Amino acid sequence: MRAHRSHAWAAIGLGSDDMPGALVLMMYDNHDETNVTFSPRIAHGHREPEYFPAMDYEIYSGTGIYNEHMVVAGRCLSNCLSWPLGEDGRQRGAIDVSSQSQGAMYALGPLAGFNSDHPRSSVQYHVQYGSFSMNMSDARGATAPLSVDLARQRANDGTELTARFIRKADVLATVHAVCMVMAFVLVMPLGAVMLRLGHAVRWHALTQSSAMVVVIVGFGVGVATSLRYQRSRGFDSYHQILGIIITIFVLGQFCLGFYNHRLPPPRRRTLISKAHPWVGRFIIFFGIMNGFLGFTFGMNRRYAIILAALIIAMCVAIFLTIVGKRFLTRRRERRGASRNSAPRSMRASPSGRPFERLPTYPPHGPPPSWPAPVPAPGFAAPPPGQHAYYYPPPQPPSPLGDQQSPQHQFRYQFQPQQGVVLHQQPVVPGTAGAPPAPDQAYQPPPMASTQAPRELI
Structure with missing residues (x-):
C-alpha cells in the first residue's frame, strides 16, 4: 500500500x-511522524470501520515514510481470507482467492494532518473513495518478502479502477454544526436584543421559537452523525452529554417563555419571570462553549477559529x-426638551397651522393669551418646581372663558408632566365679584362668530 501524506x-x-x-486495511502517520501505523478493521456498514484485532499479520522492512508517501509492505498470516460479520459473528466476509476480478475498494482521508500510534484511533470522514477489481490468482503462493520497491513504484499492478468519487464531505456533520452555530451564536442573541432594546415581544417569541426548531433539527442530525463514528456511538463524550442537557433546557426555556409572556401586562414579577432571562443567558453561554468542544471532538479544530x-463579530454588533x-x-x-422650551411663537400647532404670533415667555410661564396674572388670596404657595397663577373674575378673554363663572376663582398650575391643571374656589358673598342671586342662572358670554377659536398646547 502506498499513498501521499x-x-x-x-x-483499501x-x-x-x-x-x-x-476487510479494511488502513494506514496513517504514527505520533512522531517518522513511521506508519497499520490498522486492520471491519466495515459493518456505511460508518467508520471497527478495529479487528483478530487478524494476524507481518510487517516487512521497507514500511515507513518515503518521499512524502506512506508505505506499508506486509503479509497476512490468519483471519484475512474470511472474517466474522455482525455482533454474533455467524455471517462472514471472504475473499475469493481464485477470482481474476475480485471486487475491492479504496478511500482517502481529508487533507489534514493526523497522526497516532494506536490502531484503534478514530478517523475523519473520507473525501475520496472508489472501487477497483483485483486479480487474486497472482497473489497466491508467494512466501518470500515482496521484491517491489513501493517507495518508487507508481503504477498499479494487477488492479483495474472501476469507479471513483472525489470531493465527498460529511454532510450530516456539516449540517449539525451549521444549525447549532446559527442557533446559539446568531438567532438566540438576536432575539434577546430585540426584547431588551426594541421591546418587541412578538419578534422575540418568533426568533426564539425559530432557534428552538433549529436546535431540534441540529440535535437530530447530530445523533445521526454520532452513529457513524466509533468514537461517538457510545454517547459518552463531554460534547454529547452537554449537548443533550442543553437541548432539554432549550425545550424547558420555551415553556417558561410561553408561560411568562402569555399573561397580559401589567403583570407582577414572579419567580418564572425572573428565571426566564437568566436561563436564556446560561443556554447561550454553554451552547457556544459546547461548540468549541464539538469542533475538537469532530477533529476539526481549525473551524473553532471561525466560530x-x-x-467576536456578534459581540461587536450587539455593543x-x-x-x-x-x-x-x-x-x-434633547430635541424634545429644546422644542418644548422654545417660544410659543416659534412652535407649530398639532394641526399643522401656525399659531398666532404672540409675545414670548420663559419656561413654564403664564399663557400669553390671558392678561397679566393677579394673585388671589387664600391659595397656598405651589410645590417646588411648579408655577401657579390665579385669575379672578371678570372672565379673561381666552378659549376657556365659556367655562368660567363669576361664582368661582380659577387657579392654573403648569406642571412639567401633566400640563395645565385647573383648580377653582368659590367666591365669598359680599366681596368683590360676588355671585349672582340663586334664581339668576349664569350665562357665559357668547363668542363672536367672526372670531375663530385659538388652538391650545
Missing part, C-alpha cells in the same frame, strides 16, 4: 466493492446596537 489516512477494502462486510470570529440605541434615545430627548 497530504491525506490524513488511506485504506477487500472482499467487497462496497463498505458493508469489507471565535463569529462570536454597537446598544450604544447606537442609547445615543439616538438621548438625542431624541
Whole structure:
C-alpha cells in the first residue's frame, strides 16, 4: 500500500466493492511522524470501520515514510481470507482467492494532518473513495518478502479502477454544526436584543421559537452523525452529554417563555419571570462553549477559529446596537426638551397651522393669551418646581372663558408632566365679584362668530 501524506489516512477494502462486510486495511502517520501505523478493521456498514484485532499479520522492512508517501509492505498470516460479520459473528466476509476480478475498494482521508500510534484511533470522514477489481490468482503462493520497491513504484499492478468519487464531505456533520452555530451564536442573541432594546415581544417569541426548531433539527442530525463514528456511538463524550442537557433546557426555556409572556401586562414579577432571562443567558453561554468542544471532538479544530470570529463579530454588533440605541434615545430627548422650551411663537400647532404670533415667555410661564396674572388670596404657595397663577373674575378673554363663572376663582398650575391643571374656589358673598342671586342662572358670554377659536398646547 502506498499513498501521499497530504491525506490524513488511506485504506483499501477487500472482499467487497462496497463498505458493508469489507476487510479494511488502513494506514496513517504514527505520533512522531517518522513511521506508519497499520490498522486492520471491519466495515459493518456505511460508518467508520471497527478495529479487528483478530487478524494476524507481518510487517516487512521497507514500511515507513518515503518521499512524502506512506508505505506499508506486509503479509497476512490468519483471519484475512474470511472474517466474522455482525455482533454474533455467524455471517462472514471472504475473499475469493481464485477470482481474476475480485471486487475491492479504496478511500482517502481529508487533507489534514493526523497522526497516532494506536490502531484503534478514530478517523475523519473520507473525501475520496472508489472501487477497483483485483486479480487474486497472482497473489497466491508467494512466501518470500515482496521484491517491489513501493517507495518508487507508481503504477498499479494487477488492479483495474472501476469507479471513483472525489470531493465527498460529511454532510450530516456539516449540517449539525451549521444549525447549532446559527442557533446559539446568531438567532438566540438576536432575539434577546430585540426584547431588551426594541421591546418587541412578538419578534422575540418568533426568533426564539425559530432557534428552538433549529436546535431540534441540529440535535437530530447530530445523533445521526454520532452513529457513524466509533468514537461517538457510545454517547459518552463531554460534547454529547452537554449537548443533550442543553437541548432539554432549550425545550424547558420555551415553556417558561410561553408561560411568562402569555399573561397580559401589567403583570407582577414572579419567580418564572425572573428565571426566564437568566436561563436564556446560561443556554447561550454553554451552547457556544459546547461548540468549541464539538469542533475538537469532530477533529476539526481549525473551524473553532471561525466560530471565535463569529462570536467576536456578534459581540461587536450587539455593543454597537446598544450604544447606537442609547445615543439616538438621548438625542431624541434633547430635541424634545429644546422644542418644548422654545417660544410659543416659534412652535407649530398639532394641526399643522401656525399659531398666532404672540409675545414670548420663559419656561413654564403664564399663557400669553390671558392678561397679566393677579394673585388671589387664600391659595397656598405651589410645590417646588411648579408655577401657579390665579385669575379672578371678570372672565379673561381666552378659549376657556365659556367655562368660567363669576361664582368661582380659577387657579392654573403648569406642571412639567401633566400640563395645565385647573383648580377653582368659590367666591365669598359680599366681596368683590360676588355671585349672582340663586334664581339668576349664569350665562357665559357668547363668542363672536367672526372670531375663530385659538388652538391650545
